Amino acid sequence: MSAAETYQQAPDTILSVEDLVLEFPVRDGKRVRAVSGVSFAIHEGETLGLVGESGCGKSSLARAIVQLYRPTSGSVVFEGVDLTRLNGKELKQARRQLQMIFQDPISSLNPRKRVIELVRDPLRIWGIGSPSEQLDRSRQRLGEVGIDADESGSRRPHQFSGGQCQRISIARALMLEPRLLICDEPVSALDVSVQAQVLNLLEDLKRRHGMALLFIAHDLAVVKNISDRVAVMYLGRLCEIASSESLYREPAHPYTVGLLQAIPVPDPSARQPFEGRKVRGELPSPLDPPSGCRFHTRCPFAQPRCSSDTPELREIAPGHFVACHFPLTGVHANGAA
Amino acid sequence: MDGQSQTGGTLLTVEDLAVSFSTPYGTVRAVDGVSLQVQRGRALGLVGESGSGKTVLARSIMRLLPRRGVDTTGRVFLDGIDLTVRSPKQMRAVWGSRLSMVFQDPMTSLNPVLKIGQQVAESLRQHRQMSRHDSRELAIKLLDAVGIPEPAQILGRYPHSLSGGMRQRVTIAIALSCDPVLLMADEPTTALDVTVQDQILDLLQEQQHARDMGMVLITHDLGVVANRTDDIAVMYAGQIVEQGPTPVVFAHTKSPYTSALLQSVPRIDNPPHSRLEVIRGRPPSLLNPPSGCRFAPRCLRAQERCSAELPPLTPGPEPGHLFRCWYPVDAPSVPLESSTTRSA
Amino acid sequence: MVRNALLGMIIKRLGRLVVLMFLVTLATTWMLNLVPGSPAVILAGPSATPSVIAAINKKYGFNESVLVQYWHWLSRVFHGDLGRSYQTQQTVTQALSQRVPVSLELTIMAGLIALIIAVPTALYTGYRAGSFADRVVDGVTSSFISIPGFLAGILLAYLLAVKVHVFPAIGWQSLSKNPARNFRTAVLPVVSLSLPLIAIFQRVLRADVIATLQQDYILLARSKGLPTWKILFRHALKPSSFSLLTIAGVAIGGLIGNAVIIEQVYSLPGLGSLLVSSILSKDLVMVQAVIAIIALVYLVLNLLVDIAYTALDPRVAAQ
Ligand SMILES: Nc1ncnc2c1ncn2[C@@H]1O[C@H](COP(=O)(O)OP(=O)(O)OP(=O)(O)O)[C@@H](O)[C@H]1O
Ligand SMILES: Nc1ncnc2c1ncn2[C@@H]1O[C@H](COP(=O)(O)OP(=O)(O)OP(=O)(O)O)[C@@H](O)[C@H]1O
Ligand code: SF4
Ligand SMILES: [Mg+2]
Ligand SMILES: [Mg+2]
Numbered sequence A: 001m002s003a004a005e006t007y008q009q010a011p012d013t014i015l016s017v018e019d020l021v022l023e024f025p026v027r028d029g030k031r032v033r034a035v036s037g038v039s040f041a042i043h044e045g046e047t048l049g050l051v052g053e054s055g056c057g058k059s060s061l062a063r064a065i066v067q068l069y070r071p072t073s074g075s076v077v078f079e080g081v082d083l084t085r086l087n088g089k090e091l092k093q094a095r096r097q098l099q100m101i102f103q104d105p106i107s108s109l110n111p112r113k114r115v116i117e118l119v120r121d122p123l124r125i126w127g128i129g130s131p132s133e134q135l136d137r138s139r140q141r142l143g144e145v146g147i148d149a150d151e152s153g154s155r156r157p158h159q160f161s162g163g164q165c166q167r168i169s170i171a172r173a174l175m176l177e178p179r180l181l182i183c184d185e186p187v188s189a190l191d192v193s194v195q196a197q198v199l200n201l202l203e204d205l206k207r208r209h210g211m212a213l214l215f216i217a218h219d220l221a222v223v224k225n226i227s228d229r230v231a232v233m234y235l236g237r238l239c240e241i242a243s244s245e246s247l248y249r250e251p252a253h254p255y256t257v258g259l260l261q262a263i264p265v266p267d268p269s270a271r272q273p274f275e276g277r278k279v280r281g282e283l284p285s286p287l288d289p290p291s292g293c294r295f296h297t298r299c300p301f302a303q304p305r306c307s308s309d310t311p312e313l314r315e316i317a318p319g320h321f322v323a324c325h326f327p328l329t330g331v332h333a334n335g336a337a
Numbered sequence B: 001m002d003g004q005s006q007t008g009g010t011l012l013t014v015e016d017l018a019v020s021f022s023t024p025y026g027t028v029r030a031v032d033g034v035s036l037q038v039q040r041g042r043a044l045g046l047v048g049e050s051g052s053g054k055t056v057l058a059r060s061i062m063r064l065l066p067r068r069g070v071d072t073t074g075r076v077f078l079d080g081i082d083l084t085v086r087s088p089k090q091m092r093a094v095w096g097s098r099l100s101m102v103f104q105d106p107m108t109s110l111n112p113v114l115k116i117g118q119q120v121a122e123s124l125r126q127h128r129q130m131s132r133h134d135s136r137e138l139a140i141k142l143l144d145a146v147g148i149p150e151p152a153q154i155l156g157r158y159p160h161s162l163s164g165g166m167r168q169r170v171t172i173a174i175a176l177s178c179d180p181v182l183l184m185a186d187e188p189t190t191a192l193d194v195t196v197q198d199q200i201l202d203l204l205q206e207q208q209h210a211r212d213m214g215m216v217l218i219t220h221d222l223g224v225v226a227n228r229t230d231d232i233a234v235m236y237a238g239q240i241v242e243q244g245p246t247p248v249v250f251a252h253t254k255s256p257y258t259s260a261l262l263q264s265v266p267r268i269d270n271p272p273h274s275r276l277e278v279i280r281g282r283p284p285s286l287l288n289p290p291s292g293c294r295f296a297p298r299c300l301r302a303q304e305r306c307s308a309e310l311p312p313l314t315p316g317p318e319p320g321h322l323f324r325c326w327y328p329v330d331a332p333s334v335p336l337e338s339s340t341t342r343s344a
Numbered sequence C: 001m002v003r004n005a006l007l008g009m010i011i012k013r014l015g016r017l018v019v020l021m022f023l024v025t026l027a028t029t030w031m032l033n034l035v036p037g038s039p040a041v042i043l044a045g046p047s048a049t050p051s052v053i054a055a056i057n058k059k060y061g062f063n064e065s066v067l068v069q070y071w072h073w074l075s076r077v078f079h080g081d082l083g084r085s086y087q088t089q090q091t092v093t094q095a096l097s098q099r100v101p102v103s104l105e106l107t108i109m110a111g112l113i114a115l116i117i118a119v120p121t122a123l124y125t126g127y128r129a130g131s132f133a134d135r136v137v138d139g140v141t142s143s144f145i146s147i148p149g150f151l152a153g154i155l156l157a158y159l160l161a162v163k164v165h166v167f168p169a170i171g172w173q174s175l176s177k178n179p180a181r182n183f184r185t186a187v188l189p190v191v192s193l194s195l196p197l198i199a200i201f202q203r204v205l206r207a208d209v210i211a212t213l214q215q216d217y218i219l220l221a222r223s224k225g226l227p228t229w230k231i232l233f234r235h236a237l238k239p240s241s242f243s244l245l246t247i248a249g250v251a252i253g254g255l256i257g258n259a260v261i262i263e264q265v266y267s268l269p270g271l272g273s274l275l276v277s278s279i280l281s282k283d284l285v286m287v288q289a290v291i292a293i294i295a296l297v298y299l300v301l302n303l304l305v306d307i308a309y310t311a312l313d314p315r316v317a318a319q
Helices: A058-065 A088-095 A115-126 A130-145 A162-174 A193-208 A220-226 A242-249 A255-260 B054-062 B090-094 B116-128 B134-145 B164-176 B194-211 B220-224 B246-251 B256-263 B304-308 C002-034 C039-044 C050-062 C066-079 C092-125 C132-146 C151-163 C181-211 C216-223 C228-240 C242-258 C259-264 C271-280 C285-313 C314-318
Strands: A013-025 A031-043 A047-051 A074-076 A097-099 A178-183 A212-217 A231-235 A236-243 A313-319 A320-322 B012-025 B028-041 B042-047 B071-078 B100-101 B183-184 B215-217 B232-235 B238-243 B313-314 B322-324
Touching: A013 A058, A013 A212, A013 C132, A031 A058, A031 A074, A031 A212, A031 A236, A031 B256, A031 C181, A047 A058, A047 A220, A058 A074, A058 A178, A058 A212, A058 B183, A088 A097, A115 A130, A115 A162, A130 A162, A162 A193, A193 A212, A193 A220, A212 A220, A212 B164, A220 A231, A220 A242, A231 A255, A236 A242, A236 A255, A236 B116, A320 C259, B012 B054, B028 B054, B028 B215, B028 B220, B028 B232, B028 B238, B042 B054, B042 B220, B054 B071, B054 B100, B054 B215, B071 C259, B100 B164, B100 C216, B116 B134, B134 B164, B164 B183, B164 B194, B183 B194, B183 C039, B194 B215, B215 B220, B220 B246, B220 C285, B232 B246, B232 B256, B238 B246, B238 B256, C002 C066, C002 C285, C039 C050, C092 C132, C092 C181, C092 C228, C092 C271, C132 C181, C151 C181, C181 C228, C216 C228, C216 C314, C228 C242, C242 C285, C259 C271, C271 C285, C271 C314, C285 C314
Parallel strands: A047 A212, A047 A231, A097 A178, A178 A212, B042 B215, B042 B232, B100 B183, B183 B215
Antiparallel strands: A013 A031, A013 A074, A231 A236, A236 A320, A313 A320, B012 B028, B012 B071, B232 B238, B238 B322, B313 B322
């Protein structure tokens, strides 16, 4: 198969994921489907947020996109090239435009390297510019994320706080001017005050460099704040994709409603959500996912059909997709709305 | 029990509590002159960012800190009894029976090699001298009360076979088993998913009301305490910077720190791409805290006086409201001026 | 379900044990053939004629291939006949029935005593790490480790037997014949054997106890108001004992064949000295049997350790 083979993509689509499946072998010859038939697209310069509870497959999906885990089936078309068909060398080339940052900022940086070197590495590996140009650009990039290269460029990662390390990872990921940046829970390990700094920084840089963002988090409020569109994931499948505003104003999937209800609002005068919409119980084991709609075991609206038929993702309003047999259309589900 | 005196409705009184650790790098003053009260049947929310001293405060109130290398001063009264002068043996009679604790991570706070039943019944047998049979019966009732399905069957299981939420329910059942008068919950939901967090917070609130128990709910999330506590205390770098009835603190925020914290939380009703208020820099090292107001280096309202003199806890116009600031925020809606994203 | 899993594990491990026993005995036969010097020559004596040697070779099958020799041995074993010593003409079964009980008794007693002393000591010193008591125990155990067991044995024998006559210095009385006297003859060798074990067990367990005591569940146990001893024995011991179990399996198993020096010091009729003398005299049948017994003890101990793991850690059982 040829790497040069190109794929038909809508003109402004930068990444399209089609029916992606990722399985991991587990003991006794069983396999766990961490990602189970996921399809979505990201447009140029857009931020797509991905939310879901722990273990629903967010990281697995991100890693399958950048081919850190090779998908079991499905395609990942990035700038017209199906990454799943590339060999190692071709992949390396393609990944220049596709960078990823991780949740744990400190352990994702090599502890033995100086910060300026960490940031410069991508340029050196790709042989871009002369050494002095590389250093200049690294300094500039560090400045952009709020780290003074003259003062602290020669320090090592462990001498920085979590928030600063996350800034360094961001600077590093931006060195090659990627067109898509995948952020896997970049702020989950940070304190609220520092989290706000990193979120604002990501917004600024995105605007300045015009890149697209896949922003993963388990906090719907954080995701909504930064994203144009939001995808909600549950047990390896997507439940709902919509623009941030309509997802919040007209959530259609009962799981999305449940997530919205559960967000603790820092305002004692906020109205209490109605009881009936609360999600019961906990995430079932991905080893043995429920039949039909995977959410039916916890869904307050489940009907008999939900446990037998798998709902497909379908468009219920322009740009608003939901995978539910009984979507909550027209209901102002959010108590605070 | 000696002297069951009751000071009105006050259950817990902490007076000028200070804790320092001696470390190879110097003395870490993790808790610095904290005074607070918890009323019978009320919940106090203790809020602060990571490292602000919440856990150390809770453990020093319970006297669960290691003795070595730790220096604690100040007084703690539970129901009028001074816990700070009690011997370890006397404390054992208080722990579990009158004062109990729920920890942050339910994955590590249950013993992996003991059956759930044994871990729940243990306190009952210790404090109530119950027989094996009676303690088992009561354990089933307790697990049922905290919302565990098929409690009798769960008794024979080991923690690893339960989900995080179920384990946290078990630790809550353990904490409640001997009807404590005060429950300290140290970030009981931080390790859980939002939907499960909501369930556990509901459970804690419901049990606290039903038992008319005092509760200290520790969290870093202002949202968690907003609807579920009667009073809150906000901690910064080992000190309380603002405290008072929850609605008052939220509606008439005085401390610039509390205010900035509130505004840096992404709200679900914000429009997308709205800018968050940020607090520049990061929390100070407790090895060498800044002089004067500890928040001064990061505070947008700070003036000369702030870095010279530590502001005292000052009463606000509303009863019970205290704040530590020389130049307090006046109205709730005064926004802090937007700051850069550069770190200090 | 857990019980079934345990049963399945035991059956599987028993199967493996049988296979390993075949392999060990086969390997022994093969290796004994590699040892230089003909057993027939040693049997017949230096002045024997070649025809005598040939006859001996034929009688015992020394010239056969390893596999054939092994096959002969095996078929005899299955008929309950372990053979007859070339050297003493005593049946191997008889020799073993005298020696095995002695070694087993020494091993089991030394292992038990070591555990009984090491476990509480380790729990206490782990709990009070860095205290005066901890440092004293540390000094004592390092001397137990650095002084070879036989030296301690000689020292003990000299002090308690030769000087004070509390215990007999040498000799052995079997348990079945005279339990009281058996006890008196066993004390000194058992103590000498157990000293290094005590030290190793105490150190391994103490380190793990210190780590366990940092865990949240210990704090939770304290916050229940449990007395210290309950926290140590009920909450801290089990999760801390995995390394101890592994080490104890190997160390106690080692005693069965490695107690040669102690057996020499106290003139005890154990397996160790039997093994050495049979090797020296190329008494192949005897060597084969002794090694088989030692291997069996090792494997059974290993099985017990694995069962103990499962009993200790429910997560192992669930796998
Ligand atoms: N390398 C792996 N081998 C086996 N199973 C795995 C592996 N990585 C992930 N899984 C399983 O796949 C499922 C999804 O995991 P994943 O890490 O993608 O979830 P997540 O949504 O990122 O969760 P979190 O919020 O905790 O990061 C889980 O059940 C997990 O146990
Ligand atoms: N045993 C100890 N020795 C030295 N310093 C300690 C010790 N325990 C805590 N500290 C320090 O005391 C300070 C307060 O810690 P504490 O655990 O109470 O914070 P916290 O508010 O509970 O934070 P988190 O939200 O992360 O749990 C920290 O700076 C910490 O480094
Ligand atoms: S005292 Fe000064 S520095 Fe401290 S919070 Fe108030 S204004 Fe800010
Ligand atoms: Mg993840
Ligand atoms: Mg804490």
